[in-house]
Structure formats: structure tokens, C-alpha cells
Amino acid sequence: MGKVLMKGNEVIAEAAVHAGCKYFFGYPITPQSELVAYMARRLPEVGGLFLQAESEIAAINMVCGAASTGVRVMTSSSSPGFSLKQEGISYLVGSELPAVICNIVRGGPGLGNIQPAQSDYFQVTKGGGHGDYNIPVLAPASLQEIVELIQDAFDIADRYRTPVIIMGDGMLGQMMEPVEFGEYSEPIGQTKDWATTGTRGDGAPKIISSLELDAESLEKRNEQLQEKFALIKEQEVRYETYEIADAEYILVAFGTVARITMNAIQKARKHGVKVGLIRPISLWPFPDKPFIETRNKVNGYLAVEMSAGQMIEDVRLAVNGCAPVGFFGRTGGVVPSQEEIYEKIMSFAGGLPV
Amino acid sequence: MLEEIIIAGFGGQGVMSMGQLIAYAGMLEGKSVSWLPSYGPEQRGGTANCAIVVSDELVGSPLVTRPTTAIVLNNPSFDKFEPRVRPGGLLLLNSSLVVRASGRKDIKVIEINATDLANDLGNSRVTNMILLGAFLEYRKIVSIESIVESLKKVLSPDKHHLIDVNKQALKKGASLVNIARI
Structure with missing residues (x-):
């Protein structure tokens, strides 16, 4: 394909498509709206589905639903919209669902403005939603690096059954640089036997849930999650x-x-x-x-x-x-x-x- | 070679596309490039600008605060960017609309009445290309041929009939710098 000159937001979208993402649920917000628009045009071309949700909250819950079936799925937003997604992100962690979420950060707090910022650092790295959790967060510095990190993000998400956040700022989303999309292939040998694609009568029903009413059982679940976070801390430092x-x-x-x-x-x-x-x-x-x-x-x-x-x-x-x-x-x-x-x-x- | 350019004017003067063409042409010539638009709550008729970096090495900051070249298409942009041009740099003015004069002795100033000349060519919208031609004649960071090549890729096929007038405008701008040098 050679080098092409593209906007950062479009590179994120195209890199996701290259990484096998066929499903996108989102809601436009400056300075990342080009990402949503690109997906609206592009995903039907690869037999995927783009859906503009009625809100960011709806979009992240659609991501939960799609991720439950084992497909590669993404959503994106900018700071105020990203805040709205926090409940759903906590549910993704609790249900151990892989997904990629982009936050193209703008000035805050509140509605703030649409200029570049990095002031969502605490929110992305320290949890953001409720409960004891961390999410891998990748921060590209160039448009070519976006291509690599989006692929990594989907691979990490599948490997650990976790949401992964891509954090950029408005400048990264709006600027243009030459990029090259190399060939990408999904890691082999990864089966998503947990995905709710139907049992066809040959096993127990599969359930994706973050609900655990028994305290001892929920503590055990938390311990398992912490073991997973410890493994990510060991393996995924960049x-x-x-x-x-x-x-x-x-x-x-x-x-x-x-x-x-x-x-x-x-x-x-x-x-x-x-x-x-x-x-x-x-x-x-x-x-x-x-x-x-x-x-x-x-x-x-x-x-x-x-x-x-x-x-x-x-x-x-x-x-x-x-x-x-x-x-x-x-x-x-x-x-x-x-x-x-x-x-x-x-x-x-x-x-x-x- | 490291050229850090700011192009500024009214929205609709082709400021953004000028910058994109330089970036595209730089890419075609194997250079490192970046293009960064100002993207505040801009509106048609308001001021707009973009920053372009063209370099033989990997581009560091895509943000340009002290440009080596500023191409200025209107008065508000002159006020904002004239003081910021780096000593030894270039200030290229569209003197059809910019009525201010630069008092700076440490930079090269080129004035071209580009909007008038574009009207002479029968299309006021090629003002930007006259300035671009002049700029590239003075600072040969990419060739005019690469700009024309980029136009073919950037313009959708139904606009390809406009390539000719754009080419004329680029050549017109370049010729004016030649004359200025003599």
C-alpha cells in the first residue's frame, strides 16, 4: 500500500480495521469525530458494523454486548464522553471482556474546551470507574506508532481478556503524517471458548457477568483479577x-x-x-x-x-x-x-x- | 534540512490545503513531514492556520511556535505571526490583503499581490497557489512537480480540470520571485 498521508483519528480507525476490528459503537465528539466518521464509511466495506449510539453510555454497553460474543470491537471518545463510559468500562473489567477504547483527550474539567490535553491521566491509569482494577493504557507519540499500538492493544485485550485504552490528545487526532499499514495477522492458537456464541446443546450455558453476590466468592474473583494485573505489569511494559x-x-x-x-x-x-x-x-x-x-x-x-x-x-x-x-x-x-x-x-x- | 512553516489567513483562502500539499509533496520526495491544523471553534471567515514541518530527519515537534517561514494571507495573521518568524527566516505576504509592512530587518520579506494576480488568472481561489509557487521558488524544500503530483492525488477526479489553473498559478508565483531576485 505504501505511505499515505492521513489524520491521526483516521489512522486509529484504519489501524483497527487492519487489526481485524469489525465492530464500532460510538458517539461523535471533537476532537475525535473523524474517527467515528471514518468507521461509518469503512466498516461496511469489510463486512463489519458501525452504529452511532444515542449516547456514550449506550455505546460502551453495546461494546460489552459485542465483546461477549468474542469479536474484536472498539469505541472511542474524548474526555467528557470518556467519563460517561466509566461504568461500562468497569463492567468490561468485571466481566473480563476484551475491547479497545480510545480517549483523545481535550481540555477539562467539565465541558472544558476542544484543545489538546493529557489531564485524563489519573482517570485512565488509576481506574476511573468503580472497583479495584487497572487497565493497560498505551500512549502513541506519532501516527506510525498508532498503527503498531492499535494492533498491540487488540492482541493484549484478547490475551488477558481485558479492555485496553489508547490515550492520545487532540493534537495527535488532528495532525497528519505519513503512515504505512503493514500486514497484520492475529496471534494463532487463541480460542475464545468463553464467548457466548451458543452451546449447540453440547455443554453448559456460557454466562458473561460481573455480578457475584457472595462476598467470599467475589474476593476470590478479585484475587484472580489481581493476579492477572500482576502478570500484565510484568509482561506489557513499553x-x-x-x-x-x-x-x-x-x-x-x-x-x-x-x-x-x-x-x-x-x-x-x-x-x-x-x-x-x-x-x-x-x-x-x-x-x-x-x-x-x-x-x-x-x-x-x-x-x-x-x-x-x-x-x-x-x-x-x-x-x-x-x-x-x-x-x-x-x-x-x-x-x-x-x-x-x-x-x-x-x-x-x-x-x-x- | 529542517523547515518549520506556518501558513495563516481567513478560513476559505486555502490555507489548510496549501499546507497539506507541502506535506504530501514532502512525503512523495521521501522526506519526513507533519501537518498540524489550528482547530479551535473556527468558523468560515474566521482566522485559520496550520503548521507544517519538513525535515530530512524524523520530525520531532509537529507544533511550530517560531517558524522559519510564515506565509500570511490577511492582516490578523500578520499581527500574530510576523513577530514570531525566526531571525534569518522568511515572511511571505499576500499584499493584496495585508496592508501592514514589516519593520523587521533580520528576516527576508517577500510581498506578492496574490489575490489580484489570481483574479487576473480568472480564479481568485488560486491565491494560495501563487504564494506557494513563490515560496517554493525561494525555499526549494520540495519541487513544484511534486506539488502538481500531490494535487492529482488530493483532488477528486471531478476536480482534475482545475489542475491546469493551479499549475499556472504556481508558475506565476515562482516567476515573480525570479524577477525580484534580478
């Missing part, structure tokens, strides 16, 4: 580092912000400041390893986010008091510029409080 080998200071940023910091890092290095970047790709599980490897060598870390400071809490946990952790963030849909990040690097490296 991150990238940039120029950290000799770094005295390390920036921490994810998604599009990580790209902006790279320009600032290049400029700071030209001015003699040895600075590098850790870019978490999986926000949960958070990549502790690169921090453990560097925390006794560097002079400090600087978390850069489009929020008032959310990921920084995970950075502090990973650094575990071994080095100072500074913060620079913009909120409300304001994107930090490479110039102001550069200024922060220079003052942080100069020993000034950030």
Missing part, C-alpha cells in the same frame, strides 16, 4: 529512551509532548546540558525500570505534561526519593512550546526551582 546514556538530567513525557521535548533536548545539548528523555508508552503498567536504572546516576528528573501534574506521581514512585523530580505543565488545552521547555531545562539544570 517505553522508549532518548539520549539517556550520558544524561545528567532526564525529562519524562509521553505522547505528542514527548516529541516537543525532543526538540528542546536537542537545543539544550547544543548548549552543553546533558539531558535525555524517558517516554512511557504504556502509562499503565508504568515503566519503573528505566528510572531504577538511572535514579542513582542523574541529578534530577523533570516531568513535562499537558496537565497540572498527574504522571509526576508515578515518576516520583519510580524514582523513590533517589533524585529530585521537577515539573512543568500547561493546562486547559495550552500546548507547551519547545522554547519554554528549553527554558525549564536550563533553569532546572542551573539548580533553580522549577
